[in-house]
Amino acid sequence: MTLFQRRQMLGVIAGTAAMLTSGVASGAFAEERTSVKIGYALSLTGPNAGGTGITTLPNYQLWVKEVNAAGGLEMPDGKRLPIEVVEYDDRSSAEELVRALQRLATQDNVDFILPPWSTGYNLAAAPLFDRYGYPHLAATSVTDKASEFVKRWQKSFWLLGGGHDYTGALAKVLTDAADKGTINKKVAMISIADGFGIDLVTAARPSFKEAGIEVVYDKTYPVGTTDFSPMINEAKASGADTFVAFSYPPETFALTQQAQVADFNPKVLYFGVGTAFPVYAANNGDAITGVMGIGGIDGTSEKIADYRKRHEAATGKAPDYWASVITYASLEILQEAIKRKGLDREAVSAEIASGSFETVLGETKLEDNQLRDLWWAGQWQNGQFVAIAPGDRTGASQPVIPRPAWKK
Numbered sequence: 001m002t003l004f005q006r007r008q009m010l011g012v013i014a015g016t017a018a019m020l021t022s023g024v025a026s027g028a029f030a031e032e033r034t035s036v037k038i039g040y041a042l043s044l045t046g047p048n049a050g051g052t053g054i055t056t057l058p059n060y061q062l063w064v065k066e067v068n069a070a071g072g073l074e075m076p077d078g079k080r081l082p083i084e085v086v087e088y089d090d091r092s093s094a095e096e097l098v099r100a101l102q103r104l105a106t107q108d109n110v111d112f113i114l115p116p117w118s119t120g121y122n123l124a125a126a127p128l129f130d131r132y133g134y135p136h137l138a139a140t141s142v143t144d145k146a147s148e149f150v151k152r153w154q155k156s157f158w159l160l161g162g163g164h165d166y167t168g169a170l171a172k173v174l175t176d177a178a179d180k181g182t183i184n185k186k187v188a189m190i191s192i193a194d195g196f197g198i199d200l201v202t203a204a205r206p207s208f209k210e211a212g213i214e215v216v217y218d219k220t221y222p223v224g225t226t227d228f229s230p231m232i233n234e235a236k237a238s239g240a241d242t243f244v245a246f247s248y249p250p251e252t253f254a255l256t257q258q259a260q261v262a263d264f265n266p267k268v269l270y271f272g273v274g275t276a277f278p279v280y281a282a283n284n285g286d287a288i289t290g291v292m293g294i295g296g297i298d299g300t301s302e303k304i305a306d307y308r309k310r311h312e313a314a315t316g317k318a319p320d321y322w323a324s325v326i327t328y329a330s331l332e333i334l335q336e337a338i339k340r341k342g343l344d345r346e347a348v349s350a351e352i353a354s355g356s357f358e359t360v361l362g363e364t365k366l367e368d369n370q371l372r373d374l375w376w377a378g379q380w381q382n383g384q385f386v387a388i389a390p391g392d393r394t395g396a397s398q399p400v401i402p403r404p405a406w407k408k
Contacts (some may be wrong), residue, residue: 034081035081038113039086039104040104041100042087042090043089050274053317054279055323060114067083067335090121097116097124112135112338113132119141127153129153134155137157137333137334139330140327141159142162143162147368150370155349157330158369159366160326161372166200167203167207171207172391178213183268183401184239188243189217189243189245192222192246197272216239228258241266242269243264245272248274252293253274256271260287274293277320281383289403293385294376295377296379296387297385298375328360333352375390376389379397
């Protein structure tokens with residue numbers, strides 16, 4: 001190679017380096033892209049498949065379908081790139097979830113990873129999202145440690161509030177009713193020994209104590225419990241007008257059926273995850289009237305009504321009345337952040353943390369990487385699981401207490 005040729009080559013290398021530094025080259029490379037690769041690992045089979053199949057997977061499918069129908073994700077230069085999905089089944093195994101996330105990040109080299117379903121699985125996934133530099137929009141995780149997690153995992157975003165939010169709201173609903181003489185201030189309470197149940201019951205004990213509510217029965221049950229008759233009978237004998245179960249879907253469904261068999265009719269009946277599922281209503285008919293639970297939606301919102309119609313038309317399933325709409329809103333946030341910042345995960349994460357977004361929830365802005373404008377308690381009324389707390393928020397319905405007794 002001649003001296004002139006070597007100088008030419010060095011000039012090309014230097015020019016390329018300058019382009020990379022200035023971002024020109026990255027723009028040129030971006031023009032060659034034909035898609036945006038988005039991956040996720042979900043519980044498509046196993047015990048968690050029920051919750052995943054109602055709250056999470058249909059929203060991912062709806063979002064991808066709608067985005068691709070519009071030509072793809074819009075980039076800052078106006079170009080649109082269709083979404084290419086890489087999907088894994090974690091088989092309701094945290095270990096398999098970890099392996100799948102590692103594959104998505106290191107072998108599939110996806111541009112973004114969508115989160116799993118459930119509190120426990122999002123907590124298991126958070127360190128991996130952080131390690132590989134992906135924004136983590138945890139839309140189905142209830143945790144009181146969100147502020148602590150944000151400091152540890154700066155690209156993590158916690159969108160479903162903490163246990164104290166839900167239990168504090170429930171305590172207010174109960175004390176308001178007790179002050180009217182409708183119920184006594186005694187609660188019988190059970191909780192699943194998993195991330196969700198532990199977070200909720202840990203928050204409930206001080207919430208109830210501060211509200212002057214006496215917890216007369218407090219029992220934790222292991223994952224996989226199917227027979228709740230001993231707990232129901234003990235709660236029935238406790239003298240409490242309120243029964244609270246911080247449960248996951250399988251137990252929520254089982255408790256509802258077994259409470260009817262036992263003719264257990266507390267004036268307030270509150271369950272956890274699964275209460276807001278459409279299948280809960282389908283399984284129990286009119287018996288669900290007055291049953292309370294975690295979450296709820298604004299039944300007067302036109303945006304949410306439109307979202308629910310589109311969801312059912314696209315997936316063949318109705319969304320739940322709690323975390324479904326939050327999950328979809330999180331995808332809208334991600335979509336808009338990509339439109340503003342492109343595929344730079346660092347920039348997208350910073351935009352999610354600081355930006356304001358128009359979503360199905362209305363104008364949405366995170367505080368300290370958390371979504372705080374949420375509904376904390378709901379109740380089945382007239383065939384819908386409507387929000388009842390915070391009671392002073394626009395769109396809230398008035399709680400019906402006491403609930404109707406089971407029909408024999």
